[in-house]
Ligand SMILES: NC(=O)C1=CN([C@@H]2O[C@H](COP(=O)(O)OP(=O)(O)OC[C@H]3O[C@@H](n4cnc5c(N)ncnc54)[C@H](OP(=O)(O)O)[C@@H]3O)[C@@H](O)[C@H]2O)[C@H](O)CC1
């Protein structure tokens with residue numbers, strides 16, 4: 001069951017240790033009995049969200065069937081107390097206990113409230129599993145902060161039998177995920193909504209675990225967690241970073257971008273990358289490429305100036321074939337030698353990784369690498385860390401961070417969720433794009449948008465994250481322009497909607 005997902009809120013995501021420390025500090029200052037008050041608040045948040053989701057999915061609340069999946073810890077306690085509140089609203093509640101113990105006060109309260117309670121055997125019997133088949137709503141309280149990655153029986157079987165028709169609300173995190181790394185090492189809950197308590201956890205922003213969380217709602221429990229290095233920008237965050245021309249600005253002061261893109265085989269990549277930069281509002285764009293590609297670029301964008309010249313940053317490599325018999329690799333090397341901020345995409349990653357143009361001490365503030373998973377695996381291999389594409393997809397953050405550490409550059413790893421990671425672990429996770437954006441040429445447009453930001457003086461981490469947001473939002477707008485609930489898009493449609501996406505970010 002998929003609930004409508006709209007733009008998610010701005011989120012900072014924290015490690016288990018950071019949340020535990022903040023929670024401990026907050027509890028130490030509270031009077032006796034207050035820890036229970038935190039659980040009561042958490043349970044109210046879960047119940048309110050679950051009731052709303054139930055109404056959205058089934059048209060009502062009273063008389064619907066809810067199943068609580070209850071583990072041995074406080075995550076299960078939250079679920080039991082949420083069940084108490086749902087009983088009060090007329091929901092038929094069954095608690096399936098997956099361990100020998102369950103939160104004692106929560107268990108007593110849910111019984112008093114009139115819920116059915118079943119202690120599930122391992123492996124579960126048909127009777128144990130029967131309530132799941134009839135569930136309209138499943139609340140996942142198997143494990144939270146205290147969960148080890150993966151699940152063991154009988155939790156595994158319970159998760160396996162959650163019906164596709166039920167709306168699934170996870171308490172704090174979807175059970176089974178690796179909370180800090182975002183990996184999915186085994187069976188796990190696939191939630192429609194995750195109500196995360198006190199502060200968001202890293203797995204809620206890091207793929208692939210983030211895809212198991214559904215819509216994320218962060219519920220404030222009133223304690224302070226220190227600023228986290230992993231964040232997701234929202235519209236306001238992008239707007240605050242976007243370079244807006246001052247009154248009286250001229251094209252040179254706004255930032256000139258140089259672009260080495262396209263080849264005889266891929267002239268379209270040059271057109272799309274230049275489209276991204278022009279639509280993102282670069283002051284001026286100088287394009288360097290073979291004659292055919294130059295003609296195609298100038299016919300699509302008469303405002304683009306052909307040939308190298310003075311620039312503030314370079315976007316390099318989209319549609320470049322390092323093995324082609326053209327001048328593009330030499331142009332890329334020359335741009336890298338300038339010491340200016342450079343975005344390295346596609347062919348430029350190969351030119352750079354193969355050569356003398358790697359200087360980890362110099363890279364951090366000026367280089368933005370934009371590989372997809374396959375390109376990142378190749379890059380890591382060149383850097384002495386052989387990896388397959390599947391390895392990168394299983395643990396994308398870890399691999400993007402490894403590449404950043406090895407090169408000293410900021411790494412933007414393209415995907416359904418785009419990660420931007422610096423060598424010191426500062427990171428952004430952007431997931432605004434509709435699935436339609438997985439289309440040829442979309443990456444070229446992204447390179448142009450991010451290059452425009454580098455030329456505007458934005459640092460690589462912010463340029464990558466803001467470009468990913470605008471690119472994803474432009475894709476959503478393009479898809480909606482197709483009509484209905486959103487239709488297919490071409491990369492050129494995405495570029496055409498970049499100005500509207502930027503305008504949304506800049507709206508007060
Ligand atoms: N953040 C806050 O201020 C609040 C958080 N709340 C909720 O509390 C949980 C954390 O509760 P905790 O009791 O510390 O831990 P869990 O409930 O996540 O897990 C506890 C037990 O689960 C067992 N376990 C661990 N891994 C697995 C697994 N892979 N499969 C099955 N079972 C597993 C383990 O038991 P063992 O017997 O195996 O040792 C753990 O002991 C937090 O996430 C919030 O939901 C408060 O309610 C509000 C305040």
Ligand SMILES: [K+]
Nearest residue numbers: 140143171173
């Ligand atoms: K959970």
